[in-house]
Amino acid sequence: MADFEKAYKAIMTFEGNNHRQEMEDTNILLCSDCFRDEGLKIDAFKIGIDNKDKCPKCNSTNGHKLTKGLAKDLCYRFFVRGTILKQKYGGAPLIQFNQQHFNKTDIDVSPWLVDDVKLIEQAGEIGMFYYGPRFWMLGEVEPLKSLQNESKRNEIIEKILTTYPIRELTDKEYFYRIRVNPKISHDFSEYDSAPDEFLGKNRFDDIDFPVLYGSPDLELCLHECRTTVEDNLFVAKLVPTHKLKVLDFSALLDEENVTEFESIDIAIHFLFLAGKHSYNICRQIALKAKEKGFDGIIYPSYFSYIRTGAFPFETIYGISIRRIPQLKDYAQSQSIPNLALFGRPVNEKKVTVECINKIIINRVGYDITFGPAYHKAYEEESDEQDIK
């Protein structure tokens, strides 16, 4: 473990030095108007320096200017983050870049991107290449494979339930529950778990297993409910009436002395970022947790990355940022906790409705970045996209 930590420290110092050098680098090399690709142009405008100086490449005074460091940032946003392919579990970017590949860029791009790639390569002194991800990034994680295997599932669930921290929720921990077009908006029972006829459709609930979903993050609730501006929306603030014992799956496990391939932390992280095909596993975890006397589960939202704008499955030199001690807080801040309470907690008087409001959506904003359009060389890899 000591060597492991030393390696991480070396990486972080290296990254830190690199970063510092680039902070000192104020030499303007090109600007957003130099690019032909529209997405790249907009991304460059967003991160570039806003001044009226003449661009040394294209003479534009309106483009936002890029230094070597900013050219690399742009490359990361557009070509790395912009090519993340989500797999059944996990995911990884298709393209990476580094200094070692300078002048050796080897990727197929659309015709309008060819010159732009050369500009970024020269400004950043980098080269781009197709990335061969480590297999754990694509879901080759032993505990995750055991969860998908029915004969091994029980055993691994038992282990998972004893691995994650237990938390007690008190009346200080309120959360929100949204209702779309409720029949009687002021009726408290509208804000309990869904009625029987709607059970078995979401992550943890099943026929005869109602679950109340909520989150302390109101905007996240709106995402989760897939609301539209036409909906009649109401929100209840719910508060526990007494201490509730819950398992916290949003916690980051940092005491594992194993690689990513054996990590329960990575397995659970990927499980909750996976779509409907993962619900069966989640339901069995919930059922077992209830049998063990838990009132519910805290879990990271499927929409965490949409909410925080963070980069899903982020790695440094092929190591998950979840496993780098210095980045633990950063990784933790990317996951937004949701709450699932078993049964019908409002009816059972485990939680109480403290307040109900109508919600009016006045404006919806999008925070977007761009990536290259799929080109023929990697089209076949993209057809197993997992859309929830």
Ligand SMILES: [Zn+2]
């Ligand atoms: Zn320019």
